[in-house]
Amino acid sequence: MELGAAPARALDQRTTRELTTTARTLLTDHDHEHAHEHDDPAAHRELLSAVRRAAPALSDRTHHACRPVDTRDGLYVLKGLPVDDTALGPTPGHWSAAGAAGALHDVVLLLLSALMGAPLAWEGQQDGRFVHNIVPSPGHERAQTGASSATLLSPHTEDAFHPDRAHLLVLGCLRNHDRVATTAASVRRARLADADVELLSRPLLPILPDAAYTGARAHAGEPPAVATLWRTADGPRLRYDPAYTPLHRAAPAHRAAYRRLADELARVSVAVPLAPGDVLVLDNDLVVHGRVPFRARYDGTDRWLKRTSVRVPGRRTRPAAERHEHGYGQRTVEALA
């Protein structure tokens, strides 16, 4: 795995200042909506609408700096946003304990997301928040979710089980003292035999909902079989989550092709140790991401990421058959302007 090979896009001071000042004004204007200290301001619909109205009014310079992913591989790291480690307070021990912690960064991330498309939330994940807190949590060390630590978080498409999954995934780093790496592998770098692409384009296996969605796992519908890869005019795209794919049910030839894809993704994977202020932006149709194992500290100084999901309006990059999937009863919510 290559280290830190993700392309970087540096934000200049004028841009970071405009983003931060706008976020601060939005937060102050909507202060009355979160009267309680443990309330999460980014969960408030009026603030979200205000963010969606504010984003188009930002300067052309900021629009250009925060344009969606335009690299061939489908990922980049935005650099230069300020993070004041002392002002941040302790890393919460669980997403549900985050409350208003890091609220300014939530709003900055939402502004970035609104510049790239429409931020979306899930009714059934992290209480419907538009900004997720990714922190290691006691008891989840070996889970296949963002709350884990001691185990490798296998490369995956975000919310692969669902047809309305994000087009873009945005991971903003607030704290990462041990320089724990996020991993990213682009299907555009993978060398795949035509026969493997053909086989993996057939909808043969389902992708089950991940452990972050409790309600979805109880859904009674038959899990739909989905394509792992598909070709588009500008190259292959993928929908991949081996930890939630019952591969044992596949025929040997299909299993072998899936393994070759996994090996290729491992070969081209880059390790991205995000630093405070870095924002990793991934095209969720091109890049699978994961995280290396690490030892959680559980002392308030743990690694802390903020995450948003973005839909890019008008994008038609997915197999038409996906539209008929039930999505295990899970629904997305979009912030309205």
Ligand SMILES: O=C(O)CCC(=O)C(=O)O
């Ligand atoms: O912790 C990370 O670097 C990534 C975790 C992850 O998969 C996610 O937040 O979607």
Ligand SMILES: [Fe+2]
């Ligand atoms: Fe993820």
